[in-house]
Amino acid sequence: MCKLDNYIFLTICEISFDMYIPTNNKTYQDYCIEMCKSLNFGVLSRTQRNNCTAIFERLEKVYSMPTELTARYLYDFFHLPSEKHIELHNFVSLTNRLFPNINK
Numbered sequence: 001m002c003k004l005d006n007y008i009f010l011t012i013c014e015i016s017f018d019m020y021i022p023t024n025n026k027t028y029q030d031y032c033i034e035m036c037k038s039l040n041f042g043v044l045s046r047t048q049r050n051n052c053t054a055i056f057e058r059l060e061k062v063y064s065m066p067t068e069l070t071a072r073y074l075y076d077f078f079h080l081p082s083e084k085h086i087e088l089h090n091f092v093s094l095t096n097r098l099f100p101n102i103n104k
Contacts, residue, residue, distance in 0.1 A: 005073075008059065008063060008073050008077075009073070009077050009080070009084075009088055010088055010091065010092060011058065011059065011062060011063075012055055012059070012073065012074065012077045013077070013085070013088040013089055013091075013092050014092045015051075015054060015055050015058050016031070016032070016035075016051065016055065016077075017089060017092060017093075019051045019054065023047065028085065028086075028089050029082050029085055029086065032078055032080075032082070032085045033082070034048075035048060035051075035078045036078040036079055039074075039075055039078055039079075052074060055070075055074055056070050056071075056074070059073065059074075
């Protein structure tokens with residue numbers, strides 16, 4: 001994985017974590033597993049579709065990525081091992097604690 005991949009995965013993690021909070025999932029890890037299963041079956045709930053749309057829009061805005069590449073990163077992110085989701089989430093949480101106004 002190159003630096004750009006990590007930046008993109010961190011961006012997806014940040015966006016998806018904000019979207020995970022109002023869901024019924026107990027943990028962020030459960031949310032990622034549910035998204036992985038839904039993407040595998042190609043059947044997304046309305047909330048999941050909205051979440052994917054928001055991720056697509058942000059990645060397009062930040063990285064000017066074509067739709068196909070964005071879809072690939074989204075798929076790859078939710079298919080990462082659970083440990084990687086935890087590492088990315090910990091990094092995003094630490095950044096948000098250290099710089100609370102960074103996204104405002």
